[in-house]
Amino acid sequence: MTASEPAAGQQAAGTTGPGASKATGTWSSRLARPRLAGAAGLVILIAAIGFFPLVFTNATATNFGVVTLIFVAVVAAWNLFSGFSGYLSLGHAVFYGTGAYFLVVAAKDWNFTNSSVFWLLPLAGLVAAVVAIPLGLIALRVRRHTFVVITIAYFFIAQLAASNLKVTGGSSGLLPPVPNYAASTFNNPFYYVAMLIAAASVALSWLIRRSRFGLQLRAIRDDEDRAAGLGVRAMPVKLSALVLSAFITGMAGALWVYFIGEAYPQFVFDPLFDLAVVLMGFFGGLGTVAGPVLGALVLEPTQLWLNLQESNGYSAEILFGALFLVVIIFLPRGVLPTGAEYLTSIRARIARRRSAEGGPPVPVPEPASQSTPAAGGTQ
Amino acid sequence: MTATLRAERVSKAFGGLQALADCSLAAEAGRITGLIGPNGSGKTTLFNAITGYERIDSGEVYLGDRRITGSPPQRVFAMGIGRTFQLTRIFPRLTVLENMLVPAQRGLSARQHREHAMELLAFTGIADHASALAGTLSYGQRKLLELSYVLVADPAVVLLDEPAGGVNPSLINHIADRIRELNEAGKTFLLVEHNMDFVMSLCDQVTVLDSGTVVASGTPAEVRADPRVLDAYLGGAPGDEIPGAASEPEASHG
Numbered sequence: 267m268t269a270s271e272p273a274a275g276q277q278a279a280g281t282t283g284p285g286a287s288k289a290t291g292t293w294s295s296r297l298a299r300p301r302l303a304g305a306a307g308l309v310i311l312i313a314a315i316g317f318f319p320l321v322f323t324n325a326t327a328t329n330f331g332v333v334t335l336i337f338v339a340v341v342a343a344w345n346l347f348s349g350f351s352g353y354l355s356l357g358h359a360v361f362y363g364t365g366a367y368f369l370v371v372a373a374k375d376w377n378f379t380n381s382s383v384f385w386l387l388p389l390a391g392l393v394a395a396v397v398a399i400p401l402g403l404i405a406l407r408v409r410r411h412t413f414v415v416i417t418i419a420y421f422f423i424a425q426l427a428a429s430n431l432k433v434t435g436g437s438s439g440l441l442p443p444v445p446n447y448a449a450s451t452f453n454n455p456f457y458y459v460a461m462l463i464a465a466a467s468v469a470l471s472w473l474i475r476r477s478r479f480g481l482q483l484r485a486i487r488d489d490e491d492r493a494a495g496l497g498v499r500a501m502p503v504k505l506s507a508l509v510l511s512a513f514i515t516g517m518a519g520a521l522w523v524y525f526i527g528e529a530y531p532q533f534v535f536d537p538l539f540d541l542a543v544v545l546m547g548f549f550g551g552l553g554t555v556a557g558p559v560l561g562a563l564v565l566e567p568t569q570l571w572l573n574l575q576e577s578n579g580y581s582a583e584i585l586f587g588a589l590f591l592v593v594i595i596f597l598p599r600g601v602l603p604t605g606a607e608y609l610t611s612i613r614a615r616i617a618r619r620r621s622a623e624g625g626p627p628v629p630v631p632e633p634a635s636q637s638t639p640a641a642g643g644t645q
Numbered sequence: 646m647t648a649t650l651r652a653e654r655v656s657k658a659f660g661g662l663q664a665l666a667d668c669s670l671a672a673e674a675g676r677i678t679g680l681i682g683p684n685g686s687g688k689t690t691l692f693n694a695i696t697g698y699e700r701i702d703s704g705e706v707y708l709g710d711r712r713i714t715g716s717p718p719q720r721v722f723a724m725g726i727g728r729t730f731q732l733t734r735i736f737p738r739l740t741v742l743e744n745m746l747v748p749a750q751r752g753l754s755a756r757q758h759r760e761h762a763m764e765l766l767a768f769t770g771i772a773d774h775a776s777a778l779a780g781t782l783s784y785g786q787r788k789l790l791e792l793s794y795v796l797v798a799d800p801a802v803v804l805l806d807e808p809a810g811g812v813n814p815s816l817i818n819h820i821a822d823r824i825r826e827l828n829e830a831g832k833t834f835l836l837v838e839h840n841m842d843f844v845m846s847l848c849d850q851v852t853v854l855d856s857g858t859v860v861a862s863g864t865p866a867e868v869r870a871d872p873r874v875l876d877a878y879l880g881g882a883p884g885d886e887i888p889g890a891a892s893e894p895e896a897s898h899g
Contacts, residue, residue, distance in 0.1 A: 484743075485736050485747045487738070488737055488738050489736055492730070492736070493736075494717065495696060495698070495721075496719075496727075496794065496798075497722040497723055498719060498747060499719050500719075
């Protein structure tokens with residue numbers, strides 16, 4: 267390999283924009299402040315979530331909390347596969363439901379009760395992960411719409427099986443054991459286990475986002491064939507992400523079923539579950555780490571609250587359908603990426619005004635993502 | 646470090662269209678070989694056949710002594726053949742530096758990987774854009790990025806599909822200089838290009854393809870003087886019927 271040439275940059279004169287070098291020089295300084303603010307925000311968020319059930323002891327509030335944290339875990343897990351790789355799964359309810367049914371059956375067969383049931387969660391995740399392997403091997407051979415359709419088909423197969431198999435109790439369902447927790451703090455153990463799974467899910471997303479594995483996933487999202495031509499072994503990479511995602515989703519499903527205390531096929535394998543997860547992912551920002559958290563924290567309590575307000579419960583679904591349309595049309599990349607872009611453009615405008623007034627020059631950051639209007643669009 | 650890339654009697658048909666017919670070609674080790682021919686003559690199809698993007702109906706492809714026929718793209722890449730695409734294919738939502746980190750590399754730490762990537766970006770002249778999203782690059786910069794990340798894993802053979810296509814004249818010279826330097830360092834090149842000045846000044850060997858078959862091969866001077874080449878490339882004398890020149894359905898395929 268030849269040594270690098272410092273003059274090369276100037277030679278490519280025709281390709282270098284006037285403000286380009288100025289902008290890159292300030293990258294590190296631009297990143298420093300948000301990173302510190304981000305770390306502080308994270309600590310506050312974790313503390314707030316941790317103390318929430320101690321402050322709001324009302325059962326409805328903690329109930330909302332448990333379900334919301336379960337959704338944080340699931341949306342982050344869904345995103346670490348679908349958001350990073352661009353393969354939109356509408357079949358995560360399969361993993362959720364598999365984990366749920368496993369927990370109910372295993373707790374009954376192996377006589378797990380009270381808090382010991384929580385030890386079954388990783389096992390439930392494992393079973394869901396195993397279920398993801400055949401789906402991945404089949405569905406990951408095709409892309410985009412075809413992939414989505416196969417995941418939906420897989421979902422309906424699972425739902426049909428759950429309504430008819432003996433092990434799931436068919437359409438009459440199953441009941442998990444009821445823990446003997448005190449009524450006033452009944453939700454708290456569930457809350458903290460949900461918080462643990464959610465934290466693990468988000469931490470895993472963060473780690474993957476920074477890793478070589480995550481880079482390969484995002485390269486696959488952008489151009490899978492090109493990635494293959496650069497040595498990326500796409501199938502193992504995609505399958506690993508799907509299996510990891512299914513593992514967390516299965517754990518979350520198992521916790522959820524233990525919490526709600528009943529397992530009927532139409533709720534355990536619920537198509538609205540998938541739509542809710544996808545909406546939360548899109549809403550916050552597909553392929554980001556914080557986006558799914560935001561989506562779940564905002565939308566799940568809203569949905570639960572709407573369900574409480576209305577006697578029939580349909581209005582929440584209609585509203586969520588409408589919100590889905592609004593997000594896809596106006597915020598296809600999600601609140602966080604669009605918001606970040608908006609902030610960047612405001613900062614650039616302020617900088618321009620300041621330099622026009624003769625003040626100290628402030629570097630104008632490049633609008634980094636202008637060319638990717640469909641970033642959050644269907645892959 | 647480097648080895649001769651050979652395609653032997655490669656054939657490929659798309660339905661009724663014979664894109665490649667008994668096409669044989671060699672990119673000699675350490676040389677720059679040009680592949681020219683009218684639109685639709687099968688140049689890009691041959692690239693796809695070599696790099697595993699297209700299954701071939703018959704024939705063999707070898708890198709040195711190793712048979713690579715039918716290997717998938719990631720295997721071909723691992724064996725030391727890198728390629729660029731006619732319509733540049735980069736990862737638009739990754740930064741330029743992240744694009745550089747996609748290619749697999751053996752035995753480098755993350756930091757070495759990064760340093761090596763920055764060296765290459767400096768070499769091709771787009772290091773200033775390392776932290777920009779690749780989707781914001783201009784067309785010429787994308788060409789340079791594609792060339793850069795193909796070089797990351799240090800392939801012995803580099804296939805370039807129209808490296809000068811749609812690029813301004815000063816950048817064309819820049820790209821030609823980079824190719825020459827890499828070649829002097831031992832890399833083998835096989836390139837498809839319509840810019841004749843670029844091909845004739847850069848290549849040691851030129852192979853001419855027409856209707857999926859090699860019609861001529863030799864030094865640039867020899868090829869330029871070959872009447873069959875003029876016939877194939879320029880469509881022959883007025884009034885001549887040249888089957889398959891100029892009027893093929895997949896004109897954009899190269």
